[in-house]
Amino acid sequence: MNPWLEGLICVLLLVGSGFTLVGSIGLLRLPDFFTRLHGPTKATTLGVGSTVIASMLYFTTQHDGLSLHELLIPLFLFITAPVSAQILCKSAMQQRLKTTPKTRGKPWQL
Amino acid sequence: MLTIVIPICLSLCSVAVLLAFIRLVRGPHQSDRILALDTLNINAIALIVLFGLWLDSNLFFEAALIIALMGFISTVVLAKFITRGDIIE
Amino acid sequence: MSRLFPHPLLSGVLVILWLLLVNSLSLGSWIMGLFLGWGIPRLCTRMWFENARPRHGWTTVRLLLRVTKDALIANIQVAALVLGPTRRLKPAFIEVPVDIRDELGLTLLMSIISLTPGTVSAELSEDHSRILVHALSEENPEQLIHSIKTRYEQPLMEIFPC
Structure with a gap:
């Protein structure tokens, strides 16, 4: 395989796994539910997107023929991640979860 | 180069799964657990794609897509359940 | 046809x-x-939005590129925030007034707010006039509101005029 292409795939894979890990670290160590919501919905989605693009490049160049169908996964994740984040946030607000004392502004009372 | 990088990525993703699992066990609230399950779903997709690369097989794509679909639906249903106490109103 | x-x-x-x-x-x-x-x-004719007729293809492409770029840049900032000390975080709930009336446009605006890191759109008010946004670390709410309105809402209102 072309070394430049292999390097690009490696970088994309490492970036993707790194973002996935950062999302989970955020889930574990941030102080309250609303801040934890930020890690998985965004960093993890971007991580999977990057990993999948690396996989797409690999299969397109290694096996004959264009292989674009992996694109469906990040597309679907980018459409659904905001929806699940919003519905989880709504349920958390309805349950009156506590925010960290430093938070400015108040959640609405549902 | 890929034979070195893919195991590194697999172990990074496994650590991510472990961290999300700790949050799943610790809670402290139902919403946190649902969020942890959602994260586990997305991590599972990343792991499956990486595993497909490792085995040089294109067959794992369908599994990843189906996990993405089921993960989204289960997150929405669980969140709706704890909000309303019911799924179909 | x-x-x-x-x-x-x-x-x-x-x-x-x-x-x-x-x-x-x-x-x-x-x-x-x-x-x-x-x-x-x-x-599913009846389920589909009645007047979803996006115009201005060029504006759409520009908005798409802008959202991708912002998501990438700000994801790195969020990664730095997550890995840094947590006591430096300044989480905030911010109300953003919105003028866009088209339902599909409003849905897209909320998705874009969630995807551009640092913010998650939490709730839409009953009369569709305000969005509650949770920011991970925001010093300056006015600037955030201004940037949401000019960067994302303005092009969306051009694409989906009511």
């Missing part, structure tokens, strides 16, 4: 999705994709 394909945009998207899913461009895939693109909009 308009009777055969009542929603040309939806039909086109469905054909493309089908071709991606089967991962081939053979004649059979095209026929099946066109059949689905004809049949599915016909079955």
